[in-house]
Amino acid sequence: MLLHQTRLPMSAQTANLDEQNIAFWNELCGSNQARVLGIADASPASLKKFDDWFLSFYPYLFLHIPFEELKGKDVLEVGLGYGTIAQRLAESGARYTGLDIASGPVEMANFRIRQAGLEGQAVQGSVLKAPFPDESFDMIVTIGCLHHTGNLQRALDECYRLLRPDGKLMVMLYYAYSYRRWEQARSETLRYWFRERFGYVGPVKPLSDAEKWDYDHNEKGQAAPHTDFVSVRSLRKMTSKFSSFSYRRENINTEPPFQKWSSRRELLKTKYPGIVGLEIYATLTK
The missing domain is CATH 3.40.50.150 (Vaccinia Virus protein VP39)
Structure with a gap:
């Protein structure tokens, strides 16, 4: 290439x-x-x-x-x-x-x-x-x-x-309205929701390393230098130049509020990943 x-x-x-x-x-x-x-x-x-x-x-x-x-x-x-x-x-x-x-x-x-x-x-x-x-x-x-x-x-x-x-x-991309965001950063997530309703388009950045740590950390226990979370609504607008957009939410873990589930494998088979999953998988066509 x-x-x-x-x-x-x-x-x-x-x-x-x-x-x-x-x-x-x-x-x-x-x-x-x-x-x-x-x-x-x-x-x-x-x-x-x-x-x-x-x-x-x-x-x-x-x-x-x-x-x-x-x-x-x-x-x-x-x-x-x-x-x-x-x-x-x-x-x-x-x-x-x-x-x-x-x-x-x-x-x-x-x-x-x-x-x-x-x-x-x-x-x-x-x-x-x-x-x-x-x-x-x-x-x-x-x-x-x-x-x-x-x-x-x-x-x-x-x-x-x-x-x-x-x-x-x-x-x-990491989903801004996942169960984890509502659990760990409820006020930030709610502010993001309101900002989007008043016209904001874009991601939200977590306010602390603790919010990023569960997603990515290294051997030393350090969180990634930068992490954004985005909604489907904003992602669709950010990629409006593409001719088509489809998505699906994925991924979930046995942590609050799902800590009572016996296994992640069983939890993945439920409806919850598709509603409040940790990630957005989007396929876009130019």
């Missing part, structure tokens, strides 16, 4: 957040769980052990990422984590490109691709100034990444720029 320098300016504030994100996300997302699983290397057996856990813990990913339809298509993944999705996309026959702000996930994705004898390449860079020409991709997959950039609107706009006509964006 041909790289090019973006023309968009970058503010000092954005540059500072980028540096914080590079430092934080250089530790692979999923590292805490890998330690719980006893994974200490990147052998095929160890990576399969992690992937089996990951894909069973998030079974609904197969509803949102059309792996079986991607053969021969140019696919960009933004935010690479432990590389599970990167390897699956490459295995699907897609012409795979990965993008991550930190070097650790890029190295893991490229290692997986080489180790498995697959085609594709991941590069380091920010989606806020994505180093690719206009209309480079048929599909973009980005799970749990754009809400950490500090500029969700610009990140979505860059995805739009990078897609070809009729190309699709599959994005996961």
